[in-house]
Amino acid sequence: MGLRAIRDRARGGYLAEARGAVAVDVAAYARDLKSYVSQLSMGAERTKQRYDAGDPDVRERYKNYAPSGYPWKDARIDVADRVRETKRNMEGVARQIAAAVGRVEVWSGTPLMVRPNYRYSENHWGAEMRPEGAPTDATVDFVGGRNAPGFTLFSDGTVDDVLDAGDRDFFTDPAVEADYFALVSELRSPGSTARTGKVVTLFTARPRKDRAQYDGAKAIPHGIFLTTGEDRAYRLGMDLGGERDVYRVRIDSRHLVQTLDAGGVREYQAVGRGTVPVVSIDLVA
Numbered sequence: 001m002g003l004r005a006i007r008d009r010a011r012g013g014y015l016a017e018a019r020g021a022v023a024v025d026v027a028a029y030a031r032d033l034k035s036y037v038s039q040l041s042m043g044a045e046r047t048k049q050r051y052d053a054g055d056p057d058v059r060e061r062y063k064n065y066a067p068s069g070y071p072w073k074d075a076r077i078d079v080a081d082r083v084r085e086t087k088r089n090m091e092g093v094a095r096q097i098a099a100a101v102g103r104v105e106v107w108s109g110t111p112l113m114v115r116p117n118y119r120y121s122e123n124h125w126g127a128e129m130r131p132e133g134a135p136t137d138a139t140v141d142f143v144g145g146r147n148a149p150g151f152t153l154f155s156d157g158t159v160d161d162v163l164d165a166g167d168r169d170f171f172t173d174p175a176v177e178a179d180y181f182a183l184v185s186e187l188r189s190p191g192s193t194a195r196t197g198k199v200v201t202l203f204t205a206r207p208r209k210d211r212a213q214y215d216g217a218k219a220i221p222h223g224i225f226l227t228t229g230e231d232r233a234y235r236l237g238m239d240l241g242g243e244r245d246v247y248r249v250r251i252d253s254r255h256l257v258q259t260l261d262a263g264g265v266r267e268y269q270a271v272g273r274g275t276v277p278v279v280s281i282d283l284v285a
Helices: 003-020 027-052 056-061 072-103 174-188 208-214 230-240
Strands: 022-024 112-116 120-123 126-129 138-142 150-153 199-207 219-221 225-227 244-252 256-262 265-270 275-277 280-283
Touching: 022 072, 027 056, 027 072, 027 112, 072 112, 072 138, 072 150, 072 174, 138 174, 150 174, 174 256, 199 208, 199 230, 208 244, 208 280, 225 230, 230 244, 244 275
Parallel strands: 022 112
Antiparallel strands: 112 138, 120 126, 138 150, 199 225, 199 244, 219 275, 225 265, 244 280, 256 265
């Protein structure tokens, strides 16, 4: 068996393992949907009873047709059908996530949970559910620990609600943090974690007291922010306060996660396991 065949077979087994680590949970959605539809059913049945009893207010409201009601036995079937469809949708998302995990070169095995992402609207009594078809958007959570990290994956492939690297409220394990940003990168750009990216030139403002750490460095700390605009780096440095140096950094794009794209300026965070390699870093001012 050739090297490529061995590698493909090994990755196939790994992908099967990865799929096993991506679970689906629709329990909360099912509870919320059942509660919402049961209230619709009770309201519709109450209206029909009042109509049948000759209530003048209801008769006035339904001049042209009689309300049909919504028996709970019918509503319960509708709930079950919608939950089954939602579960199928989330299983499709789980397969998409598992395939992305299978493309990550170094994966620490963090278990993942896929849940429906659905909207609520406000009414006079607070928040109520808005079931506009079976949800196709998903929340992807990294399982384990307090404040486990997660993000939103929309049905059009957009990844949103991505956390900041280095946020210790969510990332207490460097391996989980590395898995998180590798998965985000793979979903946004399949194959990006394995192939060499494009070398881009960015700028960052770092504390002057750390000059020895950055002068001639081959790597920068995980989690620092960089921007395409030199002027933007100066302004950010002033906003942060203290004496700061601005550096020009040439870095492989696969080590970056984009945090802003507005007004012709893009901003990024460097992501990696502890430190992130750079092609070069030079002091600008």
